Amino acid sequence: MSTAQSAADPLAELFAASPRHFADSPLYTRLGRVVAADERLLAIARHARSGQLPSNLLFASVHYLLLRDPAQELAAWYPSTGREPAAGDPGPAFTAFCLSRREEIIELMRRRLVQTNVVKRSILLRLGMTVVASMTDEPVMLIEVGSSAGVHLRFDDYRYEIGGRTWGRASSPVVVAAEWRGDGPPPDLGPLPAIADRAGIDLNPIDAGDPDERLWLRALIWPENLAQAALQDEALRAVAANRPRTYAGDAVDLLPEVAAEVPRGAPIVIFHSATRLHVATERREAFDAAIAGAGREHDLFHLSFEGARDLGTDAFALELSRGGEPVRRLAIGHGHAEWLSDSGPGRPRVR
Ligand SMILES: C[S@@+](CC[C@H](N)C(=O)[O-])C[C@H]1O[C@@H](n2cnc3c(N)ncnc32)[C@H](O)[C@@H]1O
Structure with a gap:
């Protein structure tokens, strides 16, 4: 086995940092170290599509192949495959699988994108829209940038639970529950603005009704996270039954066109979560400018749930x-919205 020089190789460093990036996945934490130390596996990971996180893509590609074929020896380390769990080190089985299925893995890594559609992040849109409702009486156009399969665009169909209170559609099969870790009372998820229209923009919109695309979304979820997978299934069913309008392409190019469809002066809410962080650094200025541009002829509310410099790596704002x-920071929360807070150690109060 050839050994990677992690000090000199940013890709090896990325995989070595798996305990931080995949903190909720004991399996990926272990496998990250395996990849970081093996040049043959790093060589496969180097085929990731440009601008995409190679570690997420490699793990998701392997996971996708195992979900399609759970009889593989390696599948026994993946709780998502329903196999009797294996004990011991998954490293040798992972390495053997990657080397024997190298071409298929590379093909997936070249073609697919990291587009995990985290249903729980709908609670951020729900909270933000409540605040928007307190600021305007007019019907709003909702545009989600980086909408993936569009699960957030149906946010008003879901039930929400936070801090012992429930909100939204009580009978919904999609139940979004987040832990409240704030010092103050949990946020009010009260009345919403009227929604005149809604649309998503994504580089590659996922068809919620397509079994293969759904499998890829499933593969993007950490193998241990069965609850997130079950919630995603419910939300995708809801979206497939009532598909929001979605535009395929780069938001930098499409936002001006989509915003131009909205009557002048009318309110537009542009929402994005875990999207700007996937925009290549050199494109971020154009991304921000495209959003700001929608404010020239409209009453623009910009709502974002992304990493922030003053927060730790595990939290978004x-x-x-x-x-x-800026109106204000409405909340901070776990990147997958497992918990929300109004403050925290070393973090500013948000209201
Ligand atoms: C990590 S996923 C997050 C999906 C969703 N926002 C969520 O929070 O569940 C990022 C999404 O943003 C999309 N994306 C990235 N850059 C984009 C751009 N410049 N224009 C449109 N979509 C973009 C990707 O295709 C992907 O579906």
Whole structure:
């Protein structure tokens, strides 16, 4: 086995950092170290599509192949495959699988994108829209940038549970529960604005009704996270039954066109979560400018749930601005919205 020089190789360093990036996945934490130390596996990971995180893509590609063929020896380390769990080190089985299925893995890594559609992040849109409702009486156009399969665009069909309170559609099979870790009372998920129209923009919109695309979304979820997978199934069913309009392409190019469909002066809410962080660094200025541009002829509310410099790597911030002026930070939360808070150790209060 050839050994990778992790100090000199950013890709090896990325995999070596798996305990941080995949903190909720004991399997990926272990496998990350295996890949970081093996040049043959790193060589496969180097085929990741440009701009995509190679570690997420490699793990998801292997997971996808195992979900299609759970009889593989390696599948026994993946709780998602329903196999009797294997004990011991998954490293040798993982390495053997990757080397024997190298071409299929590379083909997936070249073609697919990291587009995990985290249903629980709908609670951030729900919270933000409540605040928008307190600021305008007019019907709003909702545009989600990076909408993936569109599960957030049906946010008002779901039931929400936080801090012992419930909100939203009580009978919904999609139940979004987040732990409240704030010092103050949990947020109010009260009345929503009227929604005049809604649309998603994504580089590659996922068809919620297509079994193969659903399998890829399933493969993007950590193998241990059975609850997230079950919630995703429910949400995808809801979306497939009532598909939101979605535009395929780069938001930088498409936002001006989509915003132009909205009557002048009317309110537009542009929402994105875990999307800007996937935009290549050199494109971020254009991405921000495309969003700001929608405010030239409209009453623009910009709602984002992304990483923030002042937070740790495990937390995102929900920020709201109007017409380019910050309104306030509405919440901070776990990147997958497992918990929300209004403050925290070393973190600023948000209201
Ligand atoms: C990690 S996924 C997050 C999906 C969803 N926002 C969520 O929070 O569940 C990021 C999504 O953003 C899309 N994306 C990235 N850059 C984009 C761009 N410039 N324009 C449109 N979509 C983009 C990707 O295709 C992908 O579906």
